[in-house]
Amino acid sequence: MAEKLLGSIEAGGTKFVCGVGTDDLTIVNRVSFPTTTPAETMKLVIDYFKQFDLKAIGVGSFGPIDIHQDSATYGFITTTPKLAWENFDFIGALKKYFDIPIAWTTDVNAAAYGEYVAGSAQGLASCVYYTIGTGIGGGAIQEGQFIEGFSHPEMGHMIVKKHPKDTFVGNCPFHQDCLEGMAAGPAIEKRAGQKGQELPADHVAWAMEAYYIAQAVYNTTLLLSPDVMILGGGVMQQPQLLPKIRFEFEKMLKNYVKTPLLEEYIVTPKLGNDAGTIGCLALARKTAI
CATH class of the missing domain: 3.30.420.40 (ATPase, nucleotide binding domain)
Structure with a gap:
């Protein structure tokens, strides 16, 4: 049986970078979509991940976001200046299609985590x-x-x-x-x-x-x-x-x-432009345990 993969979503204000990788944090595939409206962008994200057998997804998003799991708006982008995304239920949108663990943090936290596990802070x-x-x-x-x-x-x-x-x-x-x-x-x-x-x-x-x-x-x-x-x-x-x-x-x-x-x-960053993707993969790996 083929190994299940980890998913990564770097949700930036300009573009979304989505990728999949293995448990050793090797990036297997990666694509980029422009950040437009939630309906347009999330359809591209969901269609991309439907191609793979995933065991967890790590998301690093532009913010501000709600990070508290006991909150009614956990997993939401909240008071962002990108008005189309204000109060958007990001994790809820993913959970409709992927019944797997999903890690949720800010885009810069994800990059920090990538550097912590495999880069300049290793x-x-x-x-x-x-x-x-x-x-x-x-x-x-x-x-x-x-x-x-x-x-x-x-x-x-x-x-x-x-x-x-x-x-x-x-x-x-x-x-x-x-x-x-x-x-x-x-x-x-x-x-x-x-x-x-x-x-x-x-x-x-x-x-x-x-x-x-x-x-x-x-x-x-x-x-x-x-x-x-x-x-x-x-x-x-x-x-x-x-x-x-x-x-x-x-x-x-x-x-x-x-x-x-x-x-x-x-x-x-020792990982350069890979820091966010590797960080999301590492968070997905941690969540899947």
């Missing part, structure tokens, strides 16, 4: 993962468990100090000049008047970007003291950013606490 007790792209989100893990309480963290909306030379007012519809409002991809584009990937490596926008991300690393270091800080997402694919962030962080910290070597402490 073998460590704790990690924090930030994704810096169209939006900014963060997830934290301690001894294999997500750090969360009444809800999941929303690290991308922490308050940051403005760069002394920055006149941009911010782009967050809720908080204007929070971390996401100042440092996510759309903020870079609105500040500079062109997309980040079009800017030269020595553009002042990157010094400002490093300043804001370094504040997130600084704040998180003093709050949680994780073993490693992993910075992922499309913005972090700019190679000039990581050394700038380490430099700004060191200036801010002023040797107040002793961290691991910065080259080992502030890193990019």
Whole structure:
């Protein structure tokens, strides 16, 4: 009898990445669909997974989401700015077709878990993962468990100090000049008047970007003291950013606490773009046990 597979759904605000894999977290097949309406997108998701014999699915979704299993809206996307998905019963939609265990967390938690089990945090007790792209989100893990309480963290909306030379007012519809409002991809584009990937490596926008991300690393270091800080997402694919962030962080910290070597402490995802898929597969594997 063929081995049953694990399913993975990375539900992003721009696209859904669906895949299947084996218990050793090998990705066997993967596809991508644009995020449109729940009716359109979920039909593509369900039709895709109907092709496979699955034993569990791991879902990492854009949020905010309801993570509490005793809640009436567990498995829902809740107060998202993507209005078509507001109060959408994501897990309920899957359960109509797949009577199997389904793990449910945020997209950034899923990526953090991937790096924890098979990437930059493998073998460590704790990690924090930030994704810096169209939006900014963060997830934290301690001894294999997500750090969360009444809800999941929303690290991308922490308050940051403005760069002394920055006149941009911010782009967050809720908080204007929070971390996401100042440092996510759309903020870079609105500040500079062109997309980040079009800017030269020595553009002042990157010094400002490093300043804001370094504040997130600084704040998180003093709050949680994780073993490693992993910075992922499309913005972090700019190679000039990581050394700038380490430099700004060191200036801010002023040797107040002793961290691991910065080259080992502030890193990019070892799994690259596979972090979310592998994290969802690992969560599905854990749920299936």
